[in-house]
Amino acid sequence: MTGPKVLALPLLSSLTAVFLVCLACQSTLPPTAAAPTWPAAAPPGETVAQTYYVATDGEDVIPGGTSEQPWRTIQFAVENVAPGDTIRVRSGTYDGCRIENSGTAGAWITLRADDGSQVVVDAPGPQNTHGSNVEIETWEGDGVVAYWIVEGLEVAGAPSWGVDVRGSDAAHSHHIVIRRNTVHDCGLATGRTGIFTAFVDDATIEQNESHHNGEHGVYCSNSGDRPVIRDNVLHHNVGCGVHMNGDASMDGDGVISGGLVERNVIYENGSGGGSAINMDGVTDTIVRNNLLYDNHAGGIAIFQHDGAVCSQRNRVLNNTILMPADGRWAVNVSQAGCVDNHLYNNVIYTAHSWRGSIVIPTPDLAGFESDYNVLVDRLSADGESSVISLAEWQALGYDSHSFIATPGELFVDPAADDYHLRAGSPAVDAGTTLGDVTDDLEGTLRPIGAAYDIGALEQGVRVWLPLVARSLEGGQTRLLEVGFSPLCWPSWVLP
Ligand SMILES: [Ca+2]
Ligand SMILES: [Ca+2]
Numbered sequence: 001m002t003g004p005k006v007l008a009l010p011l012l013s014s015l016t017a018v019f020l021v022c023l024a025c026q027s028t029l030p031p032t033a034a035a036p037t038w039p040a041a042a043p044p045g046e047t048v049a050q051t052y053y054v055a056t057d058g059e060d061v062i063p064g065g066t067s068e069q070p071w072r073t074i075q076f077a078v079e080n081v082a083p084g085d086t087i088r089v090r091s092g093t094y095d096g097c098r099i100e101n102s103g104t105a106g107a108w109i110t111l112r113a114d115d116g117s118q119v120v121v122d123a124p125g126p127q128n129t130h131g132s133n134v135e136i137e138t139w140e141g142d143g144v145v146a147y148w149i150v151e152g153l154e155v156a157g158a159p160s161w162g163v164d165v166r167g168s169d170a171a172h173s174h175h176i177v178i179r180r181n182t183v184h185d186c187g188l189a190t191g192r193t194g195i196f197t198a199f200v201d202d203a204t205i206e207q208n209e210s211h212h213n214g215e216h217g218v219y220c221s222n223s224g225d226r227p228v229i230r231d232n233v234l235h236h237n238v239g240c241g242v243h244m245n246g247d248a249s250m251d252g253d254g255v256i257s258g259g260l261v262e263r264n265v266i267y268e269n270g271s272g273g274g275s276a277i278n279m280d281g282v283t284d285t286i287v288r289n290n291l292l293y294d295n296h297a298g299g300i301a302i303f304q305h306d307g308a309v310c311s312q313r314n315r316v317l318n319n320t321i322l323m324p325a326d327g328r329w330a331v332n333v334s335q336a337g338c339v340d341n342h343l344y345n346n347v348i349y350t351a352h353s354w355r356g357s358i359v360i361p362t363p364d365l366a367g368f369e370s371d372y373n374v375l376v377d378r379l380s381a382d383g384e385s386s387v388i389s390l391a392e393w394q395a396l397g398y399d400s401h402s403f404i405a406t407p408g409e410l411f412v413d414p415a416a417d418d419y420h421l422r423a424g425s426p427a428v429d430a431g432t433t434l435g436d437v438t439d440d441l442e443g444t445l446r447p448i449g450a451a452y453d454i455g456a457l458e459q460g461v462r463v464w465l466p467l468v469a470r471s472l473e474g475g476q477t478r479l480l481e482v483g484f485s486p487l488c489w490p491s492w493v494l495p
Pocket of ligand 1: 223224225253254255256257
């Protein structure tokens with residue numbers, strides 16, 4: 001009975017979440033006495049984290065930045081915070097900022113939209129140097145910028161990049177989180193990207209929507225390692241959804257290593273070329289549980305152009321990749337030096353008339369592994385000079401457990417972009433168990449049923465049981481829902 005144990009985990013975590021919600025309600029109870037205006041004095045040598053406010057009717061003076069006397073500009077705020085502080089920006093339209101100071105590992109600085117606020121940053125700040133609306137950078141020799149969170153902003157219409165984070169080849173900036181922002185219509189005249197990093201290690205770019213930008217949705221460049229790019233929606237960008245480029249021409253090691261690209265939904269990019277996910281000089285990176293459709297250039301490209309090495313030791317796992325009729329190859333490993341790349345459990349479909357699912361440059365590509373995928377009957381082992389059938393491809397030693405299927409056979413409603421697996425889909429339970437894939441695009445733990453499904457979404461009948469929980473805030477009763485698979489019903493939940 002090891003299966004039910006694993007399957008019970010989603011329920012347990014959901015119940016934990018409900019419990020935490022209740023705890024959160026409790027912690028937000030209004031105080032019985034008036035809240036102190038200033039926090040208690042810090043012990044000698046320590047600082048107490050402050051929360052500062054910015055509003056369109058504020059004033060940039062010291063002291064100030066309080067809820068009652070907010071500051072006026074984001075630039076003034078970011079220059080007057082200390083590690084651990086939070087800046088809350090109230091609704092309105094603002095110029096952006098240039099951030100040159102840092103938090104610490106134990107005391108990040110947060111710049112965020114205040115709760116319930118609509119904050120639009122539609123122009124570069126007064127100190128900005130690149131034509132980007134939000135810049136996080138210091139110059140070489142001045143040290144690095146680190147430990148900032150930028151959250152909940154709408155960043156629109158930048159002359160160049162929308163959010164622009166940089167270090168130098170000698171001193172990488174690091175630990176920057178770009179979260180829950182909407183970044184759009186940036187760099188339209190200059191061909192620039194929505195969310196950009198250069199020489200930045202440990203950047204986390206998550207839960208953003210980046211769309212209609214003049215270049216890419218997200219672009220991690222210039223030797224920065226361990227980028228995490230997850231849960232973003234990236235669409236209608238001229239170039240790539242996600243571009244990763246080690247770019248040795250800019251000095252540094254020219255390699256992006258140890259990245260994670262997961263649970264992104266990437267569509268309608270590539271009118272100007274690129275790929276949904278582009279990997280140039282990228283190593284040891286996991287690309288999993290992404291949904292890619294209607295991208296009009298490449299799907300996933302693993303190659304070397306500017307990078308110091310041919311992209312290698314990457315794992316492309318449980319993605320759903322659907323190319324339109326005007327797309328390129330769905331997965332393209334371009335050069336023989338791009339060794340040890342692995343493709344497992346992916347749906348790799350194309351509607352193109354002669355291009356197919358996977359192209360590699362040479363039949364004996366070193367360390368290349370591909371299996372348990374759903375394909376079309378067109379592949380190439382010579383850089384698309386010739387197109388071969390799945391049977392011929394299998395004779396080369398690839399995809400022995402893979403098979404051919406159409407979107408209509410696989411998905412609930414591909415015409416409406418619903419890529420959940422339909423009842424009876426041949427992709428259900430047809431994947432292999434992967435230690436580095438534990439959930440799916442929607443966070444559902446794998447596997448449901450007998451085995452891993454192929455593609456980004458694990459099929460399971462979800463049942464939503466209403467749980468009534470009493471919210472402590474205001475004494476209101478709130479209906480909470482917890483979802484789980486019927487396979488993990490423990491007996492104590494059912495009446
Ligand atoms: Ca590097
Ligand atoms: Ca399954």
